Amino acid sequence: MSERIIELRDIKKSYGQVYALGGVNLSVDRGEVVGLIGDNGAGKSTLIKILSGVVKPTSGEILVRGKPVSGWSAARSRDAGIETVFQDRALAVQQTIVRNIFMGRELTSFMGWLKVNKEIAEASRLMREIGFTSKVFTPHSIVGQLSGGERQGVAIARAIYKQAELIILDEPTTALSLTETAKVFHFVRQVRASGRSTLFIGHNIHHVFDIADRFVVLDRGKVALTADRTEVKSAEDLINFMEDVAHPGGLPGLHGEAEQRA
Amino acid sequence: MSKAMEPDLETPLGRTSGQATKEWSHPSNHWLRGFVLDNRAALGTLAVFIVMMAVFMIANPTVFTTWYLYSSVLTTLPVALFVVVPLVFVVTCGEIDLSFPATMGFASWVFALVVQAGYDPFVGIAAALVTGTLLGFLVGSLVVYGGLSSLIATLGMNFLLRGLIQIINEGKSTALTNLADSAAYRIFSSQIWGIPVQIFWAIAFVVFSALLFNRHRFGAQVKVVGDNPDSAKQMGIDVKWVRVKVFVFTGIGAAIAGTFSVMINFTWWPTAGDGYLLPVLASVFVGGTPTWGGIGTVVGGAIGAVTVSFIQTGVVAAGLSGFYVQFFNGLIIILSLLGHKWNQARYR
Numbered sequence: 001m002s003e004r005i006i007e008l009r010d011i012k013k014s015y016g017q018v019y020a021l022g023g024v025n026l027s028v029d030r031g032e033v034v035g036l037i038g039d040n041g042a043g044k045s046t047l048i049k050i051l052s053g054v055v056k057p058t059s060g061e062i063l064v065r066g067k068p069v070s071g072w073s074a075a076r077s078r079d080a081g082i083e084t085v086f087q088d089r090a091l092a093v094q095q096t097i098v099r100n101i102f103m104g105r106e107l108t109s110f111m112g113w114l115k116v117n118k119e120i121a122e123a124s125r126l127m128r129e130i131g132f133t134s135k136v137f138t139p140h141s142i143v144g145q146l147s148g149g150e151r152q153g154v155a156i157a158r159a160i161y162k163q164a165e166l167i168i169l170d171e172p173t174t175a176l177s178l179t180e181t182a183k184v185f186h187f188v189r190q191v192r193a194s195g196r197s198t199l200f201i202g203h204n205i206h207h208v209f210d211i212a213d214r215f216v217v218l219d220r221g222k223v224a225l226t227a228d229r230t231e232v233k234s235a236e237d238l239i240n241f242m243e244d245v246a247h248p249g250g251l252p253g254l255h256g257e258a259e260q261r262a
Numbered sequence: 263m264s265k266a267m268e269p270d271l272e273t274p275l276g277r278t279s280g281q282a283t284k285e286w287s288h289p290s291n292h293w294l295r296g297f298v299l300d301n302r303a304a305l306g307t308l309a310v311f312i313v314m315m316a317v318f319m320i321a322n323p324t325v326f327t328t329w330y331l332y333s334s335v336l337t338t339l340p341v342a343l344f345v346v347v348p349l350v351f352v353v354t355c356g357e358i359d360l361s362f363p364a365t366m367g368f369a370s371w372v373f374a375l376v377v378q379a380g381y382d383p384f385v386g387i388a389a390a391l392v393t394g395t396l397l398g399f400l401v402g403s404l405v406v407y408g409g410l411s412s413l414i415a416t417l418g419m420n421f422l423l424r425g426l427i428q429i430i431n432e433g434k435s436t437a438l439t440n441l442a443d444s445a446a447y448r449i450f451s452s453q454i455w456g457i458p459v460q461i462f463w464a465i466a467f468v469v470f471s472a473l474l475f476n477r478h479r480f481g482a483q484v485k486v487v488g489d490n491p492d493s494a495k496q497m498g499i500d501v502k503w504v505r506v507k508v509f510v511f512t513g514i515g516a517a518i519a520g521t522f523s524v525m526i527n528f529t530w531w532p533t534a535g536d537g538y539l540l541p542v543l544a545s546v547f548v549g550g551t552p553t554w555g556g557i558g559t560v561v562g563g564a565i566g567a568v569t570v571s572f573i574q575t576g577v578v579a580a581g582l583s584g585f586y587v588q589f590f591n592g593l594i595i596i597l598s599l600l601g602h603k604w605n606q607a608r609y610r
């Protein structure tokens with residue numbers, strides 16, 4: 001059952017002399033919520049950009065459903081069923097909600113002419129699905145007029161349009177209110193219940209602990225720990241572990257991969 | 263399997279469909295209000311034009327009822343429209359192209375050479391279009407793949423291409439006297455009911471481009487790239503290729519414009535296109551396309567071109583000397599910009 005949606009093998013990324021990622025192995029199975037945590041500068045953002053195809057790795061292999069890919073790009077990543085809700089939402093704020101939802105994936109008929117009515121209908125449906133029912137806004141509303149949570153809603157609507165197999169949420173709860181955060185959590189549970197996968201990146205370890213089935217701790221460009229839900233008793237365990245990694249000592253009882261860093 | 267998943271996904275954020283309103287609707291979702299809001303830049307430009315014409319007509323009511331004045335504007339305006347409209351795409355994409363005058367000269371030079379060599383003018387038009395496409399691609403590639411500032415690089419290309427024309431032609435023009443007998447001339451440059459036929463081609467071009475801008479993937483991607491290139495890239499849009507394409511579009515428009523201007527005059531000059539640089543740029547911005555990219559209006563740009571081309575004729579016809587033309591040019595530009603600033607909110 002647990003098909004491997006995506007697998008990264010020994011991914012390295014260097015900017016000049018500086019290694020952002022020094023050989024990362026990461027995989028996401030179908031129907032699983034993977035929580036990716038790590039301090040600032042651990043390489044989370046770089047890893048997300050590689051998964052979403054925005055940045056090309058210096059070396060390493062990417063496998064989608066068991067098959068190695070070549071010519072990996074943002075377009076390829078989306079075609080492979082990977083949708084990313086970026087930390088900055090990746091919205092064009094002077095454009096309408098419709099144009100943002102269909103950014104890079106315009107619904108067209110012959111010769112690239114837009115199916116305007118279909119786009120509006122689909123945008124209305126998506127926005128209703130994610131509970132975006134305010135009467136103040138229409139699919140033609142300019143994204144620049146929306147609040148942070150509403151913009152997040154547009155970014156999520158865009159991610160769920162094509163029934164993506166893996167949804168990457170990069171710091172989705174940052175700068176959101178409690179109710180908006182609860183909405184995001186509910187969304188993640190719905191995605192899991194539908195048998196699809198989520199990669200949840202968070203600064204807030206409590207948030208990640210609440211939602212993830214499996215935890216991956218990134219530290220200075222390497223995976224410091226992968227642990228199943230059952231192996232971690234509390235968010236404090238994770239926090240302690242991360243502190244130990246930062247100031248070496250190790251956490252007994254967890255099959256850490258800290259020795260890889262040696 | 264995916265069928266079975268769908269029921270769960272209907273309400274990912276925990277609202278039942280029953281609670282959701284059927285359709286969104288704006289509190290005052292009247293079609294007229296929507297139309298005005300969607301087209302306020304173009305309508306603002308139209309208002310500027312109407313006010314300007316009213317002032318001219320008050321100054322001298324008789325001249326503006328004479329047909330020859332409109333006729334002369336309708337002869338030269340189409341040439342400008344063929345470059346103003348592609349430039350709206352370029353500016354919306356967050357770039358600028360100052361090389362179109364030289365592209366006009368270069369493409370129309372190719373047209374003149376082909377016609378002078380005895381080929382059918384249709385062959386000359388095709389050759390001019392190919393030249394414009396290639397030059398647009400060259401300029402666009404230089405800016406985009408060379409990573410240069412479009413302001414400076416296209417200025418450089420304008421000098422470079424114009425310089426090539428001047429070096430080879432040594433200032434000599436080419437007369438195309440046999441053009442008047444050709445079918446191409448009758449189709450593209452004659453008169454119907456006393457109206458220069460170019461204006462109909464130009465209107466068709468404006469309508470087609472407006473559809474391209476608002477109802478086509480190309481226009482949608484141009485706007486997104488101009489608005490937020492990083493996001494466009496993250497969503498899988500080939501940002502560089504979109505940028506190159508707007509320069510190619512300008513090259514094609516410039517080739518058409520250059521060819522039309524040669525057909526009007528029966529003569530190709532080595533300076534062909536030079537006089538269009540500033541009026542065309544002014545038209546784009548008077549038309550309500552802002553400088554920062556992401557939004558623009560093709561119809562507004564076209565109205566801007568009409569406004570700018572009526573300034574000179576209007577000032578003279580209103581009884582003022584030609585010395586007033588530049589002053590009024592500047593006045594209209596400044597007033598338009600102030601109007602658009604008040605009219606458009608900028609989202610960041």
